[in-house]
Amino acid sequence: MVAAITSLFLCLAVQRFRLRAVAQYDGRRFHGVQKNVRTQDGAPLRTVLLTLEQALWPALGRQVKIGVAGRTDAGVSAEGQVIIFDADTLDGEAACVSVDGSAVRVPDLAGALNAHLPADLQLKRVDVVPSRFDVVRCGTHDFAAFQSSGGDQRSTTRTVYRCVVEPRCGELVGGSGEAEVAYDVVVEGDGFLYRMVRIIAGTLLMVGMGFAPAETVLTALAADAGSDGGRCGGGGGGGHCPKAEMRMRGIVGPVLPPEGLCLEHIEYDREHSSVSGARRREL
Known part of the structure; x- marks a missing residue:
């Protein structure tokens, strides 16, 4: 008892x-x-x-x-x-x-x-x-929806090992007189497309502020969101659109300013000496 x-x-x-x-x-x-x-x-x-x-x-x-x-x-x-x-x-x-x-x-x-x-x-x-734990989809995917025009990479397939949103320890921002916690979007991968990390961060910001549905990232990474898979909204008026058009139609993005991006470190696979074995981590 x-x-x-x-x-x-x-x-x-x-x-x-x-x-x-x-x-x-x-x-x-x-x-x-x-x-x-x-x-x-x-x-x-x-x-x-x-x-x-x-x-x-x-x-x-x-x-x-x-x-x-x-x-x-x-x-x-x-x-x-x-x-x-x-x-x-x-x-x-x-x-x-x-x-x-x-x-x-x-x-x-x-x-x-x-x-x-x-x-x-x-x-x-x-x-x-932990309260910051998220299920942002990691793994090997076609990240064409998260690339700005002007990139010269032949393949848009990349592997993301980790993508989390973490509170920035000990730092408060905001001029409203009230303490506001700053956050970092931490991305680790084997390589990134042109502006890929900044678009991922912009997409997560849209979702967090309620301007985009929670399934936006899943939709952009879906295997069938290629030439006729990803549903187009916004100004597109329904239907389907290629992954590369999803950012232009406001489904993913925007590209956040470069001042917030930091290449934190580069890790190399100890079993391989080639650059292709590198794992990069960006904030």
């Missing part, structure tokens, strides 16, 4: 933390990850993100923003998809989340939330991650 009361008391000390979940799903009955509608009548299609929202929002008691690391197309399954969301928790071993009004420890959270999810979409585990 004493242990139960102690656990309840700890769970009442509420803080908001970021949670990372590893999900698995059978893609045969899903129309991909991102929310989408049926062309004929505009009815919402069954997607992974929509299903997560419909299940987790009532269970957690509020509309949490859910981020998904990788975009999979209709019919594609996943064993280790990563999602993130914020919830009211207490850090430490007794970290708890309110599910249906009951306190659930984070290690037990996957099981509690799975009771609200369908059998073909389940969470394998949930853990607490």
Whole structure:
């Protein structure tokens, strides 16, 4: 009885933390990850993100923003998809989340939330991650949408090892009289296209300020956003457009000023002496 009361008391000390979940799903009955509608009548299609929202929002008691690391197309399954969301928790071993009004420890959270999810979409585990943790899509992709005209690279395929938004320690900005925290967009990769990092930062800024939807980066990196894949909005008036036109149409970007960019260091693969083995990190 004493242990139960102690656990309840700890769970009442509420803080908001970021949670990372590893999900698995059978893609045969899903129309991909991102929310989408049926062309004929505009009815919402069954997607992974929509299903997560419909299940987790009532269970957690509020509309949490859910981020998904990788975009999979209709019919594609996943064993280790990563999602993130914020919830009211207490850090430490007794970290708890309110599910249906009951306190659930984070290690037990996957099981509690799975009771609200369908059998073909389940969470394998949930853990607490740093508040700056994001699921910005890393890996090898065609970054043509994030290149300014004038670049001379033959290939627009690059590998990004890391892309995170970090608070700049000890530095405050702003002339409004109130302290405002500065942030850095840190990008590590094997090479960058012309103005690529500045366009990535500009795109993340648009998303963070609410001027662009959260799935903008996923749309720009989608495998089918080539000659006829990426949907054009803004002045384009719908339809599709090549990746290279997405920035001109205001879907990604803008290019942030060069004064904010800094080449922090260059790393070389110890097993190879060639420059092609370098990993570069930019702010």
